[in-house]
Ligand code: HEC
Ligand code: HEC
Ligand code: HEC
């Protein structure tokens with residue numbers, strides 16, 4: 436693969452290519468076109484000319500994590516790559532712009548013209564030698580990435596290949612020191628000359644075989660690639676599925692939509708064959724389809740009730756909304772606030788407050804529990820924790836009050852909930868004791884004539900449905916009005932012996948208190 440120094444026309448082609456695609460610093464192509472080939476001075480290179488200059492004049496401000504403008508002048512790739520947060524166009528690359536503007540005093544006129552000639556000449560890394568000039572530059576058609584892909588990576592995988600990278604480079608997958616996974620005949624063990632180790636740049640633990648190398652970035656396996664070197668794709672569907680904001684936090688596994696290589700460096704099946712075989716696992720739902728020409732998906736996740744975009748294309752850029760997959764609420768759905776029956780959305784269904792149950796493959800109500808407690812209550816127990824419900828579920832000084840005292844209880848979830856805006860209160864049992872006809876006013880939330888509360892002389896015999904309003908004395912005065920005795924020695928002799936002691940209902944007493952019977956002595 437030894438190559439001659441590139442011909443000028445190749446450099447121009449490379450500059451044009453790079454400037455078109457990236458426009459980061461490759462601005463001054465015209466300077467090159469204006470020179471005649473004979474008088475052209477050799478194009479400066481990063482290694483020989485630019486790196487020493489930058490080390491002397493720039494690196495004190497442009498190095499490490501705190502580099503000024505996020506721009507590091509310490510390596511070729513960082514110099515020609517992105518400038519974080521800096522907008523760049525082909526006409527005004529940030530490097531030449533800085534040198535003409537804020538940085539005008541930092542370099543001499545000669546140094547500036549050297550940098551301009553380097554940029555104009557395609558910003559080569561080196562003069563080339565073993566490899567073509569553009570071998571290290573991912574933007575170049577000669578890059579090692581393009582070269583390796585065109586050979587289906589054989590030179591880095593197979594030690595027998597005549598161009599085996601591991602013959603000279605440490606950190607190459609086909610060097611014994613790098614992996615013991617490879618069969619012996621595929622490894623290269625000879626000593627390396629002074630060539631940069633692959634792992635100098637490919638710093639993930641798997642080196643160049645890291646999943647991010649060929650179609651992701653750093654530790655991220657899924658596309659897109661590093662935007663500093665590869666034109667940003669218009670759609671970012673992978674990110675939406677792999678790191679979604681609207682669904683289960685963990686995102687979808689790669690094998691939801693296509694096969695995944697079984698291990699690092701496995702290209703034995705369809706992986707890396709030049710085509711993606713989209714096939715959905717169970718989560719896509721029965722009958723899910725992908726149309727390879729229109730790139731449209733037809734999958735359960737997007738095909739809810741009443742959604743406006745049931746078969747989106749993988750290349751679409753418009754964000755999904757709450758109305759895209761299903762309408763929110765679905766057509767002819769229950770009328771009250773979503774939060775009565777679902778934990779994920781806000782009350783109106785315009786946003787998600789929690790995402791863990793959303794898009795998990797099952798339609799969930801409440802907290803996802805199959806029991807009655809999913810929407811109100813806990814586990815299988817439907818007793819709500821709202822308002823004075825807990826006080827009735829576990830009163831301090833009487834027996835628990837059954838649901839049926841205040842509501843008709845559904846026997847199954849079929850037909851329940853009805854979706855009416857609020858619960859219906861229908862008194863029965865203890866509430867109607869002594870032939871009373873209790874009523875509930877849903878507007879004022881007031882209970883009247885309820886056996887338990889409407890005692891003699893009580894301070895609050897028609898309480899409202901608000902926690903903490905009812906105390907000792909609310910339901911009946913203490914003691915009750917005459918003809919009851921005015922004696923306060925309730926717990927003595929033949930009165931309420933055992934039920935009450937020192938003005939407090941005893942545990943024994945609580946079992947009989949508010950049970951529909953006036954208990955005198957409790958044995
Ligand atoms: C004294 C510190 C200092 C030195 C030395 C320095 N820079 Fe900078 N550089 C900065 C700061 C601060 C910024 C951000 C603000 C600005 O653009 O001036 C910056 C910004 C830049 C930018 C981004 C320009 C943009 O469009 O935002 C580039 C490119 C750059 N410098 C290149 C260089 C080069 C090449 C050298 C050496 C010749 C150099 N700098 C020397 C401090 C320095
Ligand atoms: C015959 C030995 C040899 C083989 C085989 C070889 N290289 Fe190199 N490579 C070198 C040497 C020596 C250098 C440094 C040369 C230079 O800087 O001009 C180098 C430089 C590089 C660089 C640039 C590093 C830098 O710091 O700029 C990359 C990238 C690279 N090689 C990748 C590969 C890949 C990929 C393969 C396999 C397809 C490979 N090389 C095969 C010897 C080799
Ligand atoms: C000077 C830094 C550097 C060195 C040294 C280097 N690479 Fe790379 N390599 C890159 C960059 C940058 C890319 C572009 C992709 C990216 O952003 O990770 C890349 C891409 C690749 C790819 C992706 C190919 C594809 O199909 O897209 C492979 C494989 C690879 N390098 C293998 C190697 C091997 C093997 C070596 C050592 C022989 C090596 N690299 C040495 C910087 C380097």
Ligand code: HEC
Nearest residue numbers: 650656657658676677687688689691692693711713727749
């Ligand atoms: C929701 C489905 C889905 C998930 C999840 C998904 N992909 Fe994809 N992927 C696709 C589709 C669709 C294509 C495009 C196929 C086509 O263009 O024909 C694709 C293409 C690709 C490609 C080739 C295209 C390119 O830009 O290089 C790679 C590589 C890839 N996926 C890797 C991954 C990895 C790695 C993961 C997991 C981290 C993942 N995908 C998760 C659906 C998915």
Ligand code: HEC
Nearest residue numbers: 644646649689693694695699705706707708709710711712
């Ligand atoms: C040396 C380059 C390279 C490496 C390393 C690599 N892949 Fe791929 N992978 C590709 C290419 C190229 C494609 C594009 C589609 C194709 O050619 O199969 C791809 C496609 C995929 C796909 C889409 C399905 C398919 O088979 O097309 C998945 C998923 C995937 N890769 C996962 C991984 C995972 C996981 C790792 C790390 C264990 C990994 N890749 C490492 C080159 C690579």
Ligand code: HEC
Nearest residue numbers: 739740761763764769771772773775776783784798852854
């Ligand atoms: C009274 C209870 C109740 C209320 C209120 C309610 N839902 Fe539902 N929802 C359900 C039940 C039960 C289901 C399960 C299946 C069914 O009956 O449609 C469901 C299912 C759904 C589904 C899945 C539809 C499907 O099958 O793909 C969506 C989406 C949904 N609800 C959204 C909403 C939104 C948005 C709101 C608020 C505007 C809301 N719901 C209010 C009870 C309710």
Ligand code: HEC
Nearest residue numbers: 736755757760780784786787792793794795796797798799
């Ligand atoms: C990518 C398609 C998609 C988008 C976008 C989407 N949903 Fe859903 N949603 C579904 C699917 C599919 C279900 C049914 C099954 C499930 O959860 O997997 C569902 C179910 C629901 C449910 C019923 C409870 C449940 O999780 O099963 C509610 C409520 C809901 N969505 C609200 C919303 C809201 C609010 C938004 C906007 C923030 C939204 N959805 C955006 C696809 C989507």
Ligand code: HEC
Nearest residue numbers: 811817818819821827836837838840841857858860877900
């Ligand atoms: C002492 C009477 C009483 C008992 C016992 C009672 N509730 Fe209620 N419940 C009410 C009242 C009053 C309301 C408020 C109705 C309104 O808002 O107008 C209510 C409201 C509700 C609501 C609507 C949502 C809420 O939290 O406000 C549900 C659901 C409910 N009750 C379920 C139950 C269930 C299930 C049980 C038994 C396990 C039970 N209740 C026991 C009186 C009672």
Ligand code: HEC
Nearest residue numbers: 775776800807810817842847848852853854855857858859
């Ligand atoms: C999907 C959420 C959900 C589930 C599951 C659920 N409920 Fe309800 N429940 C409600 C809502 C909402 C109300 C308020 C009235 C309505 O919309 O029907 C309610 C009201 C009630 C009431 C008050 C009386 C009424 O009908 O207004 C009782 C009692 C009750 N539920 C018991 C149960 C029992 C028992 C189960 C299990 C068989 C159960 N609930 C399961 C949502 C649910």
Ligand code: HEC
Nearest residue numbers: 887888906907910931935938947948949950951952953954
């Ligand atoms: C929620 C209403 C209510 C509250 C609050 C209440 N009581 Fe009662 N109490 C009743 C009713 C109704 C009776 C009638 C007998 C029955 O049904 O147990 C009663 C009966 C009694 C009796 C007669 C013994 C018995 O159990 O029949 C005593 C003593 C008594 N209450 C003491 C108290 C004391 C002390 C307090 C405060 C700690 C209190 N009560 C709070 C409703 C209440």
